[in-house]
Structures are given as structure tokens and as C-alpha cells.
Amino acid sequence: MKNLFVHHVYFWLKNPGSQEDLAQLLDGLNKLAKVETIQKHHIGVPAATNRDVIERTYAASWLALFDNAADQDSYQVDPIHLKFVEECSHLWSKVVVFDSVDAS
């Protein structure tokens, strides 16, 4: 996977125990996946792995791969993305984003 822009977002819910809120967030992410510049995506929840170095307190993860940085810029202002934020941002208490590009 060369020349990728890797956008990985982790969400913590305001109501961590709410399966309904989680389902609503996951539904929103499934709609978000329709943004055209996204090459591949993965909607996740914490795996069963559990070691000291593993962060597993988040509720959902959103991995989106883009061909380049410009496509990710475009995604940020895509109407589908703006609608996702509008409809779902009340669900989360914290979001952490890691954006990575090729190391070499």
C-alpha cells in the first residue's frame, strides 16, 4: 500500500454503555463510507486482545484510506462527511484522529 493517506479515527461515546448510541454511530459511519474519494474503509470495534499497550476503551474505529492527501482534504468538506458530523457528533465525548502518510 504505497502513496496512501491513512486516516484512522477513534470514537468514545458520551454514553459508553448505550448499544443504541453505538448502533447509531455505526450506521452513520456506514453512510460516511459512501464518500467517493475513499478507496477502502473499515468500521471497527475493539478486538478481544488485551495487553498493557492496547487502548481498548474506545467504542468505534473508522479507518479510511485515500490515494493521496488531496482526496482526504476533499473528504473533509464532502457533504456526506458534513452530514455525518451534524447527525452523529452529539453521540461522542471524544474523538482522536491519526493521519499518516508513507514513511519513505
Added chain:
Amino acid sequence: MKNLFVHHVYFWLKNPGSQEDLAQLLDGLNKLAKVETIQKHHIGVPAATNRDVIERTYAASWLALFDNAADQDSYQVDPIHLKFVEECSHLWSKVVVFDSVDAS
């Protein structure tokens, strides 16, 4: 990308300013990528994006995709992985791992 096990690791260096240490870590990750159960991988550094929600203090990121959780378990004890930890763990001060599986 269905049925994936997504393993994303972020490394902070003991000597954050050392290009030599970063190069050594990236070299180690390139060797680590040879583990046979890894389906796809990406070796990254922070992108230029810079918003409040973006964590960009890490030095390098390691994304490895596996077909299933068992393949990731196998990777953890693969001799290539053990050698990577042996040769490179002195370089980092912090490692954070996010393991994610399909949400539905």
C-alpha cells in the same frame, strides 16, 4: 474490507529529534512487514494535517491487516516479530496499540 483484524501501532521515540533512531525504527518495520500472516501493511509518519483532534506527536505508525484474529495471534509470536522487538524496543518511549475487528 470485511472480516479483517486491524492492528495499528503508534510509536513515540525516546529521542524524538533523532533522524537516525527514526530510520532504524522504520528499517525494523520494513523487516517486520515480511511476517507471512500480514495481508497488507502501511508504515507511516504523521501527515501534515493539523487540527485539535489530530494526534501527531508520534514518530511512526505501523498498520497491519490480518485475515482474522488467529493470524494476528500468530504474528505476535512470529520469530520476525520477536526479533523486531528485541532489536528496536530500545528506540521507543511509548507504544499505543489499537486492535479493531469488524463492527458488524
